[in-house]
Amino acid sequence: xxxxxxxxxxxxxxxxxxxxxxxxxxxxxxxxxxxxxxxxxxxxxxxxxxxxxxxxxxxxxxxxxxxxxxxxxxxxxxxxxxxxxxxxxxxxxxxxxxxxxxxxxxxxxxxxxxxxxxxxxxxxxxxxxxxxxxxxxxxxxxx
Numbered sequence: 001x002x003x004x005x006x007x008x009x010x011x012x013x014x015x016x017x018x019x020x021x022x023x024x025x026x027x028x029x030x031x032x033x034x035x036x037x038x039x040x041x042x043x044x045x046x047x048x049x050x051x052x053x054x055x056x057x058x059x060x061x062x063x064x065x066x067x068x069x070x071x072x073x074x075x076x077x078x079x080x081x082x083x084x085x086x087x088x089x090x091x092x093x094x095x096x097x098x099x100x101x102x103x104x105x106x107x108x109x110x111x112x113x114x115x116x117x118x119x120x121x122x123x124x125x126x127x128x129x130x131x132x133x134x135x136x137x138x139x140x141x142x143x
Contacts (some may be wrong), residue, residue: 015064022065025098025114025124029132033139036104041095045135046071046079047089054083057116057124061086065116073105079089 037045050069057063063084072078082090110132114124124125 001036021043022115023119023121023124025112025121025128027128029056029110029112030107031132031139032107033105034087035069036106037104037108037139038104039077041139042061042073042105042108043091045139046081046108047091049110049131049135050079050081050083050089051086052134053112053114053127054086054089056127057114057119058069059118064118066116067116068113070111072109072111073103073107076089133141 017032050067051140054063057065057067063086065084067083069081070078071081073102074096076094078094079097080092092128114128118123
């Protein structure tokens with residue numbers, strides 16, 4: 001049996017680290033497109049949106065908290081995206097999303113939820129607004 005070679009000293013006066021000062025942002029935005037957009041394009045735009053949200057909020061590629069986006073083109077057709085690490089994006093789709101991928105839509109409803117530590121609500125709101133502006137610009141294509 002191996003014996004420990006190092007002794008650990010616990011300072012009982014030290015306050016344990018807690019994550020109690022979270023910034024929470026939750027808002028729904030509807031984005032109207034100048035020209036109809038396919039589900040594949042919506043998916044591409046929303047994936048880019050969540051990455052745009054995550055980059056400035058991440059520390060060494062990790063978001064201390066999480067970012068979630070629910071993108072709905074109809075109540076039955078939606079994508080749910082979740083980001084906690086910039087190098088790993090979770091995407092879940094409704095069963096209806098896969099049918100009729102060539103369908104086109106004039107708008108998308110985005111439920112954006114951000115819970116992070118180390119950033120003010122004002123900062124998170126600015127990042128969301130800037131990221132939505134990029135989405136609007138990119139959705140225009142050749143407008």
